[in-house]
Amino acid sequence: xxxxxxxxxxxxxxxxxxxMLATSCNKDDDDNNxxxxxxxxTPDPTPVEEEKAFTTVPFxxxxxxxxxxxxxxxxxxKKAFDDSDVIEISNPDVLYEPxxxxxxxxxxxxxxxxxxxxxxxxxxxxxxxxxKLSAVLKNGNNYNNGKPLxxxxxxxxxxxxxxxxxxWSCDGFTYSSDANAISLAQSTVFVELNMISDNVTMKIxxxxxxETISGSKxxxxxxxxxxxxxxxxxxxxxxxxxxxxxxxxxxxxxxxLSHLFSIGEDKRVFFSSGNLQYRPLDGAWRIxxxxxxxxxxxxxLMFEVGENYADWMGEDKWTDLFRGxxxxxxxxxxxxxxxxxxxxxxxxxxGEINASCAYxxxxxxxxxxxxxxxxxxxxxxxxxxxGALVNGMDGWMILPDDWVTPxxxxxxxxxxVKLVEDIPNKxxxxxxxxxxxxxxxxLPNSGQIMMTFYAxxxxxxxxxxxxxxxxxGLFLYFSRANEFYCYGQSQGFNVGNPVxxxxxxxGNTKVNVE
Numbered sequence: 001x002x003x004x005x006x007x008x009x010x011x012x013x014x015x016x017x018x019x020m021l022a023t024s025c026n027k028d029d030d031d032n033n034x035x036x037x038x039x040x041x042t043p044d045p046t047p048v049e050e051e052k053a054f055t056t057v058p059f060x061x062x063x064x065x066x067x068x069x070x071x072x073x074x075x076x077x078k079k080a081f082d083d084s085d086v087i088e089i090s091n092p093d094v095l096y097e098p099x100x101x102x103x104x105x106x107x108x109x110x111x112x113x114x115x116x117x118x119x120x121x122x123x124x125x126x127x128x129x130x131x132k133l134s135a136v137l138k139n140g141n142n143y144n145n146g147k148p149l150x151x152x153x154x155x156x157x158x159x160x161x162x163x164x165x166x167x168w169s170c171d172g173f174t175y176s177s178d179a180n181a182i183s184l185a186q187s188t189v190f191v192e193l194n195m196i197s198d199n200v201t202m203k204i205x206x207x208x209x210x211e212t213i214s215g216s217k218x219x220x221x222x223x224x225x226x227x228x229x230x231x232x233x234x235x236x237x238x239x240x241x242x243x244x245x246x247x248x249x250x251x252x253x254x255x256x257l258s259h260l261f262s263i264g265e266d267k268r269v270f271f272s273s274g275n276l277q278y279r280p281l282d283g284a285w286r287i288x289x290x291x292x293x294x295x296x297x298x299x300x301l302m303f304e305v306g307e308n309y310a311d312w313m314g315e316d317k318w319t320d321l322f323r324g325x326x327x328x329x330x331x332x333x334x335x336x337x338x339x340x341x342x343x344x345x346x347x348x349x350x351g352e353i354n355a356s357c358a359y360x361x362x363x364x365x366x367x368x369x370x371x372x373x374x375x376x377x378x379x380x381x382x383x384x385x386x387g388a389l390v391n392g393m394d395g396w397m398i399l400p401d402d403w404v405t406p407x408x409x410x411x412x413x414x415x416x417v418k419l420v421e422d423i424p425n426k427x428x429x430x431x432x433x434x435x436x437x438x439x440x441x442x443l444p445n446s447g448q449i450m451m452t453f454y455a456x457x458x459x460x461x462x463x464x465x466x467x468x469x470x471x472x473g474l475f476l477y478f479s480r481a482n483e484f485y486c487y488g489q490s491q492g493f494n495v496g497n498p499v500x501x502x503x504x505x506x507g508n509t510k511v512n513v514e
Contacts (some may be wrong), residue, residue: 054096054119057126061101061180063087063135064111065168068186070245075158078143078168078186081106086138087114087184088146094124094131100138128177137168137184149188152204153220158245161190165220189238191219191227195250195511203228234511247514253362253503255287259400259439260505262378263370268401269502271441276327276359276499277318280334285359287501288320291436292393294446294498295320321449321496324462327365328355345466352464363501367464368486374398375484385484386413388425390432393444395459397425400439409434449496460497 068077085103089095096119106112120126136146148167155161168184193202194216205225221227223240229248238246252258256270263269274288277295288294295318319334325345326333348354357363366374375385375398384399397411405411409431412424427435432442445459463486 053122055122056117057120058115059089059099059118059180060113060115061087061089061135061182062111062113064181064183065137066183066185067110068244069240070190070243075162077162078137078166080108080110081112082139083107084139088136088138089118089133090135091131091133094121094126095119095133096121126175129174131175132172133175134172135170135182135184143167149220149222151222152202155190155218155220158190158218161188161218161220186240186244187223189221189223189240189244189246191221191238192245192247193217193219194248195229203230229511236513249512249514251512256503257400257436257439257441259402261374261398261441261502262401263366263374263502267370268505269366270505271398272363272501272503275320275444275446276322276501277320278322278333279318281317286318287359290391291442292390292395292432292444294393294444296447320446320498322462322499323496325353325355325466327357327359327462327499327501328353329358330355331358333358347466351466353466357501359501362503364504365462365464365499366502371463371484371486383413386411386415386425387423388427388442389420389423390427390442390444391429394420394423395442395444398441398443400441402439404438406434406438411435411440443498443500446498462497462499 065079065081067079081103083104083106085106087101087103088098089101090098099116099118101114101116103112103114118126125131136148137143138146142163143166144164146167146169148169149165153161153165155164165188167187169187170182170184173180173182202219204221204227221238223238226235226237228235234248236246252270255273257273259270260268261271272287274291274293277286277288278284279286322331322333325331328345345353346355352367353365357365375381378384378401384403386397388395388397390397399411409427410425415424417423432440436442443459443461448460465486
C-alpha cells in the first residue's frame with residue numbers, strides 16, 4: 001500500500017514537471033521570434049505592367065457642316081459649330097474606342113481642323129486609303145445626339161423635328177494618314193404633306209405608315225428611303241441631296257375648289273368652281289369662270305330674255321338655267337321655253353336621278369339628304385352657311401369643314417335683314433379671292449325660268465331627287481336669314497333652275513412636289 005502511494009506521487013510530480021518544461025519552451029520560442037516587437041508584413045510581389053490592347057495613331061481631320069437645303073422659313077438650321085458640339089469618329093472593327101473631338105473654340109465656324117489620336121485595336125490594321133471611318137455630330141439632346149432616324153415620325157414643327165430627329169453625319173469616308181477632310185450632311189429629310197384625301201397609306205422603306213390626313217401634316221423621314229403613297233399614285237426617293245424639305249400637296253380635281261364638304265358620315269365632296277353652263281349653238285358645256293358669274297343676273301337681261309327665251313337660246317350665248325334633270329347625259333338642256341314638256345327621267349328605287357352627268361361621269365348633283373347633312377348635321381353646320389354679296393351679286397355662301405376665316409375678313413351666319421343691300425357679308429372681288437382660297441362656296445342667285453325668266457328673292461338649285469313639285473330652295477335673307485328647304489325635282493313641269501356640280505372625294509388625287 002505504501003508502495004502504491006509513492007508510485008502515484010512520483011507520477012504526479014513527473015506530469016507537473018513536464019507541463020512546466022513545455023510552458024518554458026513556448027515562452028522562449030515567443031521571445032526568440034518577436035524580440036519584443038511586431039513582426040514586419042511580407043511585401044507584395046513586384047507588379048507586372050499590363051500590355052496595352054491598342055496603339056495610338058496621330059489623326060488630323062477637317063470637318064465641314066453641309067447646310068440644309070430647301071425652305072425652312074422661321075427655323076434656325078445647323079450651319080456652323082457650337083462650343084458644345086462633339087464629333088465622334090468610329091469604326092468598331094478597327095478602333096479600340098470611338099474618338100470624340102470637341103468643337104470647343106470653333107463656335108460659329110462652318111469648317112474647322114482638329115488633331116487627335118486614334119486608338120487602333122491590337123492586331124487590327126489602319127490602312128491609309130482603304131480603311132473606312134464614320135463621323136457623326138453630337139450636341140446634347142439636339143440633332144438626336146448623333147443617332148440617325150430609322151422610322152418615319154410625325155412632328156409638330158420643323159424646329160421640333162430638327163431637335164429630335166435630325167442627325168448630321170458622314171458615313172464611310174476613307175482614312176488618310178496625311179489629311180482627312182469630310183462634310184457632315186443631314187441624314188433626315190422633312191416632308192410637309194397636305195393631302196385632300198382620307199386614309200392615305202405612306203410606305204417608307206419596309207415600314208408601313210397609315211394615318212388619316214386632314215389639312216397639313218409634318219413628318220421626319222430617314223434619308224435615302226423611298227416614299228410611296230399608293231392611293232395617290234406617288235413614289236419618290238427622298239435622298240436629301242437636292243433638298244431636305246419636301247412639300248407634297250394633293251391637288252383637288254380639275255375645276256374644283258380645293259376644300260372638302262361633308263355630305264354624310266364618311267362622305268365628302270369637292271364643289272365645282274362655278275355653276276354649270278351650256279351653249280345651245282354648238283352643244284358645249286363648261287363650268288362658269290367665276291363662282292359669282294351668272295348668265296341672267298341683271299334687269300336688262302331679264303327684260304331681254306322675257307318670254308322669248310327659246311329664241312334667245314339660239315344665239316351664241318350661254319345659259320345656266322336648266323329644266324329639271326337636264327344636266328344628265330342624253331338630256332335636253334335647251335328645252336326650257338314657253339311650252340310644258342312631258343319627259344321621264346331615269347330614277348332609282350330611292351327616287352333619285354340615276355344617270356351620268358353630261359359634263360363628265362365624275363360629276364354629280366347633291367340629293368336632298370346630302371344637302372340636309374351639309375346644312376344641318378355636319379359639325380358646326382349652322383355657322384357655316386348664310387347669305388352674301390360677292391362682287392355685287394347676291395347668293396348663298398357655304399363654308400368647308402376645315403374653315404379658317406382669312407385675316408382681315410369676317411363671316412356672319414346669324415342675321416336677319418329686309419333688303420339685299422343690308423346683308424352683312426359683303427366682299428369685293430379681291431376679298432372674295434381670299435375667301436375662295438380658304439374654301440368658301442358661293443351659290444349665286446342666277447334666277448329662274450318658269451314660263452318666263454324672273455329673279456326670285458332666293459336661289460333655287462336643282463337636286464338629284466325626283467318627287468314633288470319644286471326644287472332646292474336656300475333662303476338667304478329677310479326674316480329667315482339662315483333657313484333652307486329641299487324638295488324633289490318635278491317631272492314634266494317647265495321650270496329652269498341652276499345646277500351646281502360636285503365630285504366625291506377619291507383617293508387617287510395627284511401629288512405635287514415642291
